[in-house]
Amino acid sequence: MKINQLLHKIPYGAVVTTAWLASHGVTSDQARKLAGSGWLQRVGHGAYCQAGEPLTWESAVFALQTSDDTGLPPLWPGGQTALALHGFAHYLPMGESTTHLYGKEAVRLPRWLSDVEWAGRMVLHSEKGLPVQLPGSFTDYAPDGRAFSLQVSTPERAVLEWISVTPNALLFSSELVDTFGGLNTLRPRRLQALLEGCRSVRTKRAFLVLARHAGHAWYGRLESPRLDLGKGKRQLCQGGKLDREYHVTVPEAMYRPK
Known part of the structure; x- marks a missing residue:
């Protein structure tokens, strides 16, 4: 392959x-030669x-996502990071410089x-009960000033990942x-599908x-009777009150008698 084509x-x-x-069509030897002659730059x-091109954490995620040809990303920006990318950053803590990635167990x-x-701090979490193939999980995100897009969690999946x-x-x-x-713009049908698959x-x-x-x-459009919420009580906070609807302990401020 000609260098300019590559x-x-x-x-x-x-x-x-x-x-x-x-x-x-470029072998490892050819890549090393291209780096040696200044056409490519080895980053690791x-x-x-x-x-000479500027690199960011998105540059790295592009490399990681294109290493898989199954159509589903092996890992992806999710949780707080995805919410920030979708414009909810003003609700997140200032100075959050960690990129939260989620992936399959073995990744x-x-x-x-x-x-x-240049990639900053990255933390990789496992998918924690949210299978990668659930409908409504991913959407495309195009970083500013870049010529590529990434698959990132939808806001609906991202908030579940963060909780998980x-x-x-x-x-x-x-x-x-x-x-x-x-989060007043979440889509109830997408949430329902993700909750049913979680x-x-x-x-x-x-x-x-x-x-x-x-x-x-x-929230009023979610069909909670269709969800498998398990059996028994769960303690989610110390010294809280038992929520009668979802059978978990919650802080006084969140308590609502059924």
């Missing part, structure tokens, strides 16, 4: 792996970009990513409660308590 195929601001280059073991971040500073990895002590913190206050009883019960407290119109 460079035209690498999206501006993206990182590509040796596997991606191989799928475009098995990862390259076009020389690990590659070593080259831990050696670069939040310890009980922080479930009813102002961070989550305030965020829920701003395998974590804890995530579903906590979500429903927080959603009820926020009082948005979409």
Whole structure:
């Protein structure tokens, strides 16, 4: 392949792996030679970009998502990070510089990513009872000034992901409660499908308590009798009151007699 043809195929601001280059007819040896002659820039073991282009955490996620050809992302920006990308950042804490990625159980971040500073701090969470193939899980996000898009969690999936990895002590913190206050545009049909497919009883019960407290119109359109909410009582906070509707302990401020 001619060099200019290859460079035209690498999206501006993206990182590509040796596997991606191989799928475009460039061997590892050729990639090393292109890096040696200044056409490509090596960013770590098995990862390259076009020389001189600015890189961000999105550049790295592009490389990680294109390493999989199943049509479903092996990992993706989710939780607080996805909510921020969808415009809910003003409800999240200032200075949040961690990128929250979610992925299938076996997925690990590659070593080259831990050696670069431009990607910032990344935390990889497992999907925690939210299967990757659930409908309404992902949407495309195009970073500013880049020539590629990423698959990221929809707001509906992102809020469930955030709850799933939040310890009980922080479930009813102002961070989550305030965020829920701003989530008035969530889609009830998409939420219903995700909740029906979610395998974590804890995530579903906590979500429903927080959603009820926020009082948005979409909460009234959810069909909670169709959800598997498990059996028995669950303690979600110390010293709380037992919520009669969802059978979890909640802070006094969230309590609502049935």
